[in-house]
Amino acid sequence: MRARIIGTGSCLPETVVTNDDLAKIMDTSDEWISSRTGIRERHLVKEETTAGMSAEAARRAMESAGVSAEEIDLLIVGTLSADHVTPSCACEVQARIGAVNAVAFDINAACAGFMFALNIANAYLQTGVYRTALILGAETLSKIMDWNDRSTCVLFGDGAGAAVVRAEEGTAGLLAFDQGSDGVKGGVLACRGRSNNNPLVETPKELSYVHMDGQEVYKFAVTAVPHSLQKTIQAAGLAVEDIDYFALHQANIRILQSVAKRLRVTEDKFPISLDHCGNISAASVPILLDEMNRKGMLKPGMKIALSGFGGGLTWASAVIEW
Numbered sequence: 004m005r006a007r008i009i010g011t012g013s014c015l016p017e018t019v020v021t022n023d024d025l026a027k028i029m030d031t032s033d034e035w036i037s038s039r040t041g042i043r044e045r046h047l048v049k050e051e052t053t054a055g056m057s058a059e060a061a062r063r064a065m066e067s068a069g070v071s072a073e074e075i076d077l078l079i080v081g082t083l084s085a086d087h088v089t090p091s092c093a094c095e096v097q098a099r100i101g102a103v104n105a106v107a108f109d110i111n112a113a114c115a116g117f118m119f120a121l122n123i124a125n126a127y128l129q130t131g132v133y134r135t136a137l138i139l140g141a142e143t144l145s146k147i148m149d150w151n152d153r154s155t156c157v158l159f160g161d162g163a164g165a166a167v168v169r170a171e172e173g174t175a176g177l178l179a180f181d182q183g184s185d186g187v188k189g190g191v192l193a194c195r196g197r198s199n200n201n202p203l204v205e206t207p208k209e210l211s212y213v214h215m216d217g218q219e220v221y222k223f224a225v226t227a228v229p230h231s232l233q234k235t236i237q238a239a240g241l242a243v244e245d246i247d248y249f250a251l252h253q254a255n256i257r258i259l260q261s262v263a264k265r266l267r268v269t270e271d272k273f274p275i276s277l278d279h280c281g282n283i284s285a286a287s288v289p290i291l292l293d294e295m296n297r298k299g300m301l302k303p304g305m306k307i308a309l310s311g312f313g314g315g316l317t318w319a320s321a322v323i324e325w
């Protein structure tokens with residue numbers, strides 16, 4: 004029995020913001036952003052919400068899988084930007100799509116959130132607890148950016164991606180995975196978040212935004228990701244050359260190029276969506292996967308390596324046979 008992705012979907016907000024648009028409201032340029040990151044534009048929400056985009060991505064994934072909402076028995080959303088503290092984004096999605104038989108919950112593993120959700124779903128499906136899972140990565144990062152900090156706000160975008168995963172007999176599905184975290188280094192990419200309403204505690208009611216030490220994040224990514232991928236590929240009984248595509252978290256083109264170089268793989272095996280989406284944290288991997296799927300790039304028997312990495316710090320990889 005293997006956990007197999009049988010359908011994908013995604014949803015991006017309507018409004019497209021180009022690098023030139025950003026240059027009109029802050030001291031930056033298309034040249035600076037695109038040469039350092041590969042990002043040319045991103046979609047940002049106006050009316051859309053994390054749950055609303057998630058529900059739309061979920062509907063598209065269920066349609067692509069040929070699965071009804073009633074068949075979903077596990078619904079997990081990886082997100083660090085849910086609309087509310089409670090109810091969870093997953094419970095809101097459950098209500099919106101009518102997944103009445105599902106157990107629904109969110110997980111926060113930052114940019115590795117979708118990959119953690121995949122590995123959690125795999126554990127449930129492998130043990131026979133559930134049969135059909137709907138897993139998502141969804142973010143509205145625009146609301147937690149400091150729009151006065153040009154070194155971070157230009158990097159991120161909003162959107163949602165989804166996959167239906169089912170326990171199936173056969174060789175296709177998840178072959179191996181690896182996941183890890185390193186809380187000691189959490190400060191290099193943080194959003195300290197909440198104000199404290201406790202009347203017994205005096206804390207400044209300051210707003211908090213994403214703060215990143217870009218160079219430390221870069222060093223972490225180009226070390227941890229190739230290591231995790233190599234470990235996972237080996238655990239799947241494969242060699243790096245056997246992998247048809249590396250569908251990685253879309254943080255930065257330079258990170259992807261460095262991972263490709265370290266693995267001695269040509270860059271054409273690393274499809275990208277960051278040029279038109281920016282970095283959408285947990286949503287990056289499922290949106291990329293959905294784009295690949297809809298373009299017909301994924302054929303039965305292909306071996307795909309997936310990897311997410313980011314805040315926490317967290318990382319997770321998987322090798323799947325399509």
Ligand code: ACO
Nearest residue numbers: 031032035039114153154157217218220221254255312313
């Ligand atoms: N436009 C113009 N100039 C800018 C901008 C901008 N948007 N942002 C920063 N600068 C300036 C800085 O002010 C600085 O100017 P100074 O030299 O006069 O002080 C100069 O550019 C260099 O700034 P650095 O922060 O040192 O820029 P760096 O070359 O390190 O590039 C970057 C920044 C692209 C973020 C890089 O550190 C990187 O690739 N980091 C990887 C981390 C990453 O991609 N994180 C994404 C999110 S995390 C994740 O998803 C895992």
